[in-house]
Amino acid sequence: MSLTDEQLMVAVSNGNMEAFEQIVIRYQQLAWGMAYRYTGNYNDAEEVAQEAFLRILDSAKNYHLSAKFSTYLYKVLTNLCIDHYRRKRPQLTDEFSDDKEFTETPYSNLQMQERNQAIQLAIDSLPDQQRLAVILRYYENLSYGQIAAAMDKSVKATERLLARARKKLESSLRDSFKK
Amino acid sequence: MRCRYVKQKLDRYIQGDLPGSISDKIQLHLHKCNNCAHTLSRINKLDGIFENTPLPPVPEDFSERLMQRARQMQCLQQVPGPVVVRLWEWFGRTSLKKSVAAAVLVVGLAIGTLMGWDTWQSPDVQSVGDSRMAQVEPTAIYNLDYLTSAPKGSPTDAYLMLVSATNGRER
Numbered sequence: 134m135s136l137t138d139e140q141l142m143v144a145v146s147n148g149n150m151e152a153f154e155q156i157v158i159r160y161q162q163l164a165w166g167m168a169y170r171y172t173g174n175y176n177d178a179e180e181v182a183q184e185a186f187l188r189i190l191d192s193a194k195n196y197h198l199s200a201k202f203s204t205y206l207y208k209v210l211t212n213l214c215i216d217h218y219r220r221k222r223p224q225l226t227d228e229f230s231d232d233k234e235f236t237e238t239p240y241s242n243l244q245m246q247e248r249n250q251a252i253q254l255a256i257d258s259l260p261d262q263q264r265l266a267v268i269l270r271y272y273e274n275l276s277y278g279q280i281a282a283a284m285d286k287s288v289k290a291t292e293r294l295l296a297r298a299r300k301k302l303e304s305s306l307r308d309s310f311k312k
Numbered sequence: 313m314r315c316r317y318v319k320q321k322l323d324r325y326i327q328g329d330l331p332g333s334i335s336d337k338i339q340l341h342l343h344k345c346n347n348c349a350h351t352l353s354r355i356n357k358l359d360g361i362f363e364n365t366p367l368p369p370v371p372e373d374f375s376e377r378l379m380q381r382a383r384q385m386q387c388l389q390q391v392p393g394p395v396v397v398r399l400w401e402w403f404g405r406t407s408l409k410k411s412v413a414a415a416v417l418v419v420g421l422a423i424g425t426l427m428g429w430d431t432w433q434s435p436d437v438q439s440v441g442d443s444r445m446a447q448v449e450p451t452a453i454y455n456l457d458y459l460t461s462a463p464k465g466s467p468t469d470a471y472l473m474l475v476s477a478t479n480g481r482e483r
Contacts (some may be wrong), residue, residue, distance in 0.1 A: 157375050165370045179371055183378045188410060190382055249365055271362035276329045292320055299323070299358060306361060 138202035146193040149229040153190055160186075160206055163273075167207070168270045173253070181217055185209045207283035209273070211265055218261040255305035256281055263298035313341045318348045322355050 136152070138159070146154035154268055169178035188209055189196070196205065203298070227236050262284070270281045281291045316343050325329050325338050342349050403409065 148386070150379070150383065150386065153354065154379055156374065157378055159376075161370050161374055165374065166367050169367060175368070175371060179374065179377075182374070183381060186378055187382060187385060190385065234317075252361060252365060268426060271359070272365070272367075276327060277324050278329070292324070296320065302358060303354065306358075 139198050139294060142193060142196050142202060143198070145190060146196065153186075153193075156189070156202075157186055160203070163203065164206060164210060165209050167273060168214070170272050172217055172264065173257075177217065179211070181213050185213055188213075204279060204282050207269065207273070207279070208285070211283045212267075214265060215261055251306060251308070255302050259298055259301055260303060263294055263301070265304070266291060266294045267298050313337050315345060315348055318342070318345070321352050322348070322352050326352075326355060326359065344476075 136155070138156065141152040141156050143157065161182070164182040165178060168181035168185070169175070172178045172181055185206065191207065256267055259267060266280055267285060269275045269283060270277075275283070277288050277291050277295075280286075280295075281288045286293065286294070318338055321330060321334065321338060323334060328335075342352060418483070
């Protein structure tokens, strides 16, 4: 029987590196995915995702069992993404076209690439908080409560943040809306 | 139910994130209000746009590289640092930090008060600010009466008094 995330975190806090590896394997897709959506390139995404896991390892003793592990991970990732944004503004669309491995996926037809680039441009143009909220809502499919917890905001503030983001996205993606 | 409130909650309504009673009220409102129904369809459309956006796979060896860094970090943490550093770390972990800060503050304030009390009590220091002093002729204090129009001693005497070790306070 596999251990729960919380049980693994207790083991991690006692210095068990195998438990930490289990956590990494379970959540690497989530961490990598969110970091990639936000930073827009392989190197930065890997750096942010790895840093998130290392921070979790470093502060494993402070992990509260009451918090769901994924919520905790999203919170750490959110903070790191904001730090990353302050250091350098992401340019996702350029990376999309340069990434050979990525363009060889089934989505690589021209129309799809144009659509994806338009979406990424629209997301890139948002302020950092709004962009994070959009990524958490539309890519990670989190509930408003989870987004609020990850971003240290109230649900009401999250509603307002996402409403503003939607308004901007709608105007940026007007062409996609017409189709 | 007001349109503004409904529009604010529509995205959560789509997600099924609202309590049943509010969700039912919104549903009822949507049947009656074309404007809100139109907003709902726009939000749905936006949802659709984000569906099927590709995400590259996790890089190969991501977990291996991460575990290597994690083990290095663990090793570094296990190596004991100098005694001063360890003491500082221990101090940081204990709850003594706030107590010591408070004690230092109290001692500092006490020393400050004692020093201030001593200064306040001293008659010499008090006399410095005395207004009567301002009325005394400065030439009399420093034996510079030779500079006045009617000097008592000779300039030589005054000079010797000035440069002597006693500075003219003793005669």
